[in-house]
Amino acid sequence: MANYNLKINGQSHQVDVEDDTPLLWVLRDHLGLVGTKFSCGIAQCGACMVHINGEATYSCTLPVSGVGSSEVTTIEGLSKDGDHPVQKAWNEIDVAQCGYCQAGQIMNAAAFLKKNPKPTLEEIENAMNRNLCRCGTYHKIREAVALAAKTK
Amino acid sequence: MKTNRRDFLKVAATATGGLFIGFYWSGCDSPKMQVLTDEEVLSQAFNFNAYLAISPSGDVVIYSPNPELGQNIITSFPMIVAEELDADWSKVRVFQAALDNEKYDRQLTGGSGAMPHSWERLRKAGATAKYLLVQAAANKLGVEASELTTEKGEVFHNGKKKFGFGELVSDASKLTAPDEVMLKDPKDFKIIGTPVKNVKNKEMFTGKPLFGLDIYREGMVNAMIQRPPFGMKIKSVDDSGARSVSGVSDVIVFNNNVAVVGESTWPLLKAKRQLRIEYEPDGPIESSFDHDRIFKELLESKNAQVMRKDGDVDAAFKNAAQVITSEYQCPFLSHSPMEPQNFFAHVKGDKVELIGPTQTPDRARMETSQLLGIPKENITLELTRLGGGFGRRLRADFVVEAAELSKILDKPVKVTWSREDDMTGGAYRPAVRYRFQAALDEQGNLIGYKLRGVGINAGNATRENNFPSGSVKNLLIENIDYKSPITTNAWRAPITNFLAYAEQSFLDEVAIAAKKDPVKLRLDLLDRAKNNPVGEIHYDIDRMRGVIETAAEKSNWGKSKDVMQGFSVYFSHRSYVAQVADIIMENGQPILKKITAATDCGVVVHPTGANHQVRGGIVDGMGHAMFTNLTFENGLPRQRNFDTYRLIRMKEVPEIDVHYVDSGYDPTGLGEPALPPTGGAIANAIFAATGRRIRSQPFIEQKEFSDIKLQIRRA
Ligand code: FES
Ligand code: FES
Numbered sequence: 090m091a092n093y094n095l096k097i098n099g100q101s102h103q104v105d106v107e108d109d110t111p112l113l114w115v116l117r118d119h120l121g122l123v124g125t126k127f128s129c130g131i132a133q134c135g136a137c138m139v140h141i142n143g144e145a146t147y148s149c150t151l152p153v154s155g156v157g158s159s160e161v162t163t164i165e166g167l168s169k170d171g172d173h174p175v176q177k178a179w180n181e182i183d184v185a186q187c188g189y190c191q192a193g194q195i196m197n198a199a200a201f202l203k204k205n206p207k208p209t210l211e212e213i214e215n216a217m218n219r220n221l222c223r224c225g226t227y228h229k230i231r232e233a234v235a236l237a238a239k240t241k
Numbered sequence: 242m243k244t245n246r247r248d249f250l251k252v253a254a255t256a257t258g259g260l261f262i263g264f265y266w267s268g269c270d271s272p273k274m275q276v277l278t279d280e281e282v283l284s285q286a287f288n289f290n291a292y293l294a295i296s297p298s299g300d301v302v303i304y305s306p307n308p309e310l311g312q313n314i315i316t317s318f319p320m321i322v323a324e325e326l327d328a329d330w331s332k333v334r335v336f337q338a339a340l341d342n343e344k345y346d347r348q349l350t351g352g353s354g355a356m357p358h359s360w361e362r363l364r365k366a367g368a369t370a371k372y373l374l375v376q377a378a379a380n381k382l383g384v385e386a387s388e389l390t391t392e393k394g395e396v397f398h399n400g401k402k403k404f405g406f407g408e409l410v411s412d413a414s415k416l417t418a419p420d421e422v423m424l425k426d427p428k429d430f431k432i433i434g435t436p437v438k439n440v441k442n443k444e445m446f447t448g449k450p451l452f453g454l455d456i457y458r459e460g461m462v463n464a465m466i467q468r469p470p471f472g473m474k475i476k477s478v479d480d481s482g483a484r485s486v487s488g489v490s491d492v493i494v495f496n497n498n499v500a501v502v503g504e505s506t507w508p509l510l511k512a513k514r515q516l517r518i519e520y521e522p523d524g525p526i527e528s529s530f531d532h533d534r535i536f537k538e539l540l541e542s543k544n545a546q547v548m549r550k551d552g553d554v555d556a557a558f559k560n561a562a563q564v565i566t567s568e569y570q571c572p573f574l575s576h577s578p579m580e581p582q583n584f585f586a587h588v589k590g591d592k593v594e595l596i597g598p599t600q601t602p603d604r605a606r607m608e609t610s611q612l613l614g615i616p617k618e619n620i621t622l623e624l625t626r627l628g629g630g631f632g633r634r635l636r637a638d639f640v641v642e643a644a645e646l647s648k649i650l651d652k653p654v655k656v657t658w659s660r661e662d663d664m665t666g667g668a669y670r671p672a673v674r675y676r677f678q679a680a681l682d683e684q685g686n687l688i689g690y691k692l693r694g695v696g697i698n699a700g701n702a703t704r705e706n707n708f709p710s711g712s713v714k715n716l717l718i719e720n721i722d723y724k725s726p727i728t729t730n731a732w733r734a735p736i737t738n739f740l741a742y743a744e745q746s747f748l749d750e751v752a753i754a755a756k757k758d759p760v761k762l763r764l765d766l767l768d769r770a771k772n773n774p775v776g777e778i779h780y781d782i783d784r785m786r787g788v789i790e791t792a793a794e795k796s797n798w799g800k801s802k803d804v805m806q807g808f809s810v811y812f813s814h815r816s817y818v819a820q821v822a823d824i825i826m827e828n829g830q831p832i833l834k835k836i837t838a839a840t841d842c843g844v845v846v847h848p849t850g851a852n853h854q855v856r857g858g859i860v861d862g863m864g865h866a867m868f869t870n871l872t873f874e875n876g877l878p879r880q881r882n883f884d885t886y887r888l889i890r891m892k893e894v895p896e897i898d899v900h901y902v903d904s905g906y907d908p909t910g911l912g913e914p915a916l917p918p919t920g921g922a923i924a925n926a927i928f929a930a931t932g933r934r935i936r937s938q939p940f941i942e943q944k945e946f947s948d949i950k951l952q953i954r955r956a
Contacts, residue, residue, distance in 0.1 A: 107487060107508070111507065125448070131660075136579055163448065176446045179442070183442070185439060188441065195446060224579075227890075228894065230891065
């Protein structure tokens with residue numbers, strides 16, 4: 090066990106956990122930030138995506154010992170009132186079916202658009218290909234990312 | 242109408258259980274309006290029936306009884322109630338109802354059956370309340386109820402607003418509910434048929450706790466369970482390694498399972514890998530090659546169960562000018578919802594509290610009651626949102642084991658399945674092999690048809706009364722079920738998820754052998770079913786014709802030489818769906834560009850939800866037909882996570898063009914019917930483009946497919 094001081098959503102959090110604990114489980118089990126989802130645990134599906142210094146990252150395979158002083162942003166901290174352009178676009182296009190993958194999709198889309206504010210549809214598909222959606226909402230995800238890019 | 246009256250009279254405390262989370266995302270749209278909290282609204286509201294309560298503030302509370310797994314029933318059911326109530330949709334708050342046998346029947350999600358079951362009930366629930374509100378207004382004004390009109394939560398007399406619903410609820414709730422109420426003419430619908438936003442968007446998109454895995458309770462421990470391979474039982478367990486993992490408080494062997502228990506999840510994932518469990522045989526231990534052999538043997542068996550027999554099949558085949566025989570096979574599949582299985586259970590003496598994602602809360606409670614010997618009435622079950630289901634959550638295994646473990650531990654426990662647990666934990670789509678045979682006469686007419694299905698724990702692997710039954714004079718449908726220790730379960734569009742593919746591909750083979758256009762072949766068969774029906778007919782011929790013609794028209798069927806097309810149509814779960822897949826060639830390479838779908842599900846209640854289900858069903862059908870395989874080695878799946886169990890991704894979906902046929906019928910479900918036709922449409926287009934017939938799934942593992950290099954690209 091070791092003590093970690095993590096910067097999450099603009100606040101600092103102390104946790105006492107094993108070094109190898111993935112950030113995902115620190116968020117969910119120790120800090121009550123359950124918006125970040127568990128699905129595969131092996132960096133294949135993107136349900137657990139968070140931002141590490143603005144970079145979309147699988148939190149299920151990132152050990153807490155590797156986070157250091159990086160800024161972590163989770164879906165809960167993406168915006169103050171759910172009004173990030175990507176969240177608004179997700180509502181506007183009504184993207185979700187079961188919704189389980191969508192926090193990860195939104196986090197990936199938000200990081201992607203920050204880097205590439207005017208993407209082509211092909212670039213959107215390449216970026217979003219990292220996230221699985223078992224319900225098959227891919228058409229709507231693509232549409233929503235394109236809309237978010239436009240309304241920014 | 243009786244139901245409503247009874248429900249109305251029962252002024253139960255509807256506001257217990259359920260998830261008290263409203264969906265206001267637009268409170269800022271009307272800053273002057275005072276927004277009450279959900280708790281305030283619920284405590285003030287008058288109950289009109291099991292679905293509906295209205296507060297004096299005019300806020301409308303609607304309960305959605307069925308499990309929500311992405312079909313968006315939590316939006317579409319309340320839309321129906323609100324429609325007949327003439328509610329102001331912006332004042333509606335939706336709550337998930339807990340399991341309650343007294344208030345609701347058929348509180349389950351499966352078989353695409355909720356909409357047809359509840360359509361009338363929900364309409365009457367809204368209409369009855371409106372009737373009472375109008376009557377209360379009439380009494381206050383001293384006029385006839387017939388002189389009053391309603392709109393958006395208000396009552397009007399001679400075009401002038403007199404009351405908001407909120408002002409009337411106290412009086413209205415004292416009136417007696419009528420036995421009969423008038424329902425709206427569908428042409429007057431104002432909410433039904435509009436793209437109302439999902440009522441849970443804000444919570445989903447801001448990461449609020451909604452799902453079973455998000456449940457945390459005071460004093461709760463976490464647990465993960467190692468379940469045995471199929472056909473094996475525990476011989477011995479060495480748990481020393483697991484116990485030495487820091488954060489593990491207990492290891493418990495129960496019921497052929499080994500549970501690791503602790504405060505948080507990560508130590509359990511580690512500890513599970515440290516378990517040394519020795520298993521011994523408890524039945525046949527099967528691998529995929531065993532299944533291949535079993536299929537071959539049983540296809541030749543003399544002992545098949547006859548499911549349907551029309552005419553004289555032997556004579557038809559003897560007199561045939563041409564006989565076509567083909568076999569089609571599919572593998573097992575895991576449901577793999579994105580949220581792995583999980584459940585919270587707290588057994589406290591003779592009381593049980595259950596919380597989590599299940600498609601069948603009633604069954605979960607019943608099985609828990611049976612296992613623990615605790616009466617049903619002492620068990621509460623609160624539904625969370627389900628992160629997908631696809632049929633897997635129709636079973637109660639993951640609920641019952643949590644309850645059993647809670648009893649052993651004497652603590653509240655949440656059991657979480659890892660992805661590997663979920664994929665190896667059984668209840669699969671059964672593997673099936675079919676043999677189809679068609680007899681054609683000199684003119685290419687279909688005079689005989691035979692189908693034998695062999696399934697592994699598939700029950701009846703055929704649907705003996707589905708098309709083309711009824712259109713062929715001599716027909717024989719047979720089934721053989723092989724019993725295996727590998728557990729199977731309904732998987733989105735049970736049986737038809739593959740049967741439709743096999744049958745629609747085979748009909749394409751028949752059309753080509755008969756030198757007929759595949760659409761024409763189907764329409765001719767439907768004509769025969771209409772004019773000279775053979776035996777019973779279990780589908781609506783005109784509705785099937787309707788979707789076939791619409792799909793053909795919208796896809797420009799056969800109009801362009803540059804587009805190679807595949808056709809498929811299927812009737813399942815009360816809805817009709819026809820699909821056309823388009824492949825174009827670019828530099829000699831086939832590119833799958835588009836799928837056109839025509840659906841007849843009666844009234845489209847919620848267009849956004851319907852499009853989601855049609856597109857999602859097509860993506861699902863396509864992904865599993867093309868990419869996904871679950872094979873076995875010594876009683877264990879070889880694929881255990883998404884690195885080897887390949888699910889379809891964003892770059893692999895073509896354009897999907899969705900159309901509806903307005904048949905005027907009451908709505909039927911859509912959770913399943915769009916899936917079955919997809920694989921066949923694609924396989925038939927692949928044949929049209931390349932001359933290769935793909936008869937087994939997944940496509941990418943078939944040698945006929947290996948050098949085709951099919952690309953998928955949207956327009
Ligand atoms: S849970 Fe992290 S990528 Fe799937
Ligand atoms: S919406 Fe269900 S997994 Fe994406």
